[in-house]
Amino acid sequence: MGPALRTICLVALLCAPLAASRAGIDADAATPSSGLELIVVEAEGCIYCELFRRDLLPAYEASKQAQGLPVRFVDINDIKADHLELDTEVEMVPTFVVVKSRHEVGRIAGYVAPDTFFHSIDYLLASVP
Numbered sequence: 001m002g003p004a005l006r007t008i009c010l011v012a013l014l015c016a017p018l019a020a021s022r023a024g025i026d027a028d029a030a031t032p033s034s035g036l037e038l039i040v041v042e043a044e045g046c047i048y049c050e051l052f053r054r055d056l057l058p059a060y061e062a063s064k065q066a067q068g069l070p071v072r073f074v075d076i077n078d079i080k081a082d083h084l085e086l087d088t089e090v091e092m093v094p095t096f097v098v099v100k101s102r103h104e105v106g107r108i109a110g111y112v113a114p115d116t117f118f119h120s121i122d123y124l125l126a127s128v129p
Helices: 003-015 047-061 064-068 114-126
Strands: 036-042 071-075 095-100 103-109
Touching: 036 047, 047 064, 047 071, 047 114, 064 114, 095 114, 103 114
Parallel strands: 036 071
Antiparallel strands: 036 095, 095 103
């Protein structure tokens, strides 16, 4: 592929509209009895949020971690409305926040490789009071 065609493809890819955030779908989900949740903070048009949903979410939902730590999506613009008590502001998306009864236990900031994600989730679950 020539450099001009490669450039055109890159520009087309960067200009293509991305799928809208679907975080609002989960906004009214009930909190599990354990009070533990994995909150995924995402934003409309975030390519890494879409990569998480496509590449990691199916594996996570089938994992043993998901049984005790169900996932819920929150749009970055709706964090305050969700009444989460976070230690610091979310500065990048996606950010994965483990919460217990709406209080932050820990977080993973940004999209990470699958192995790193699952190891980090295990570490955060081990630190739950």
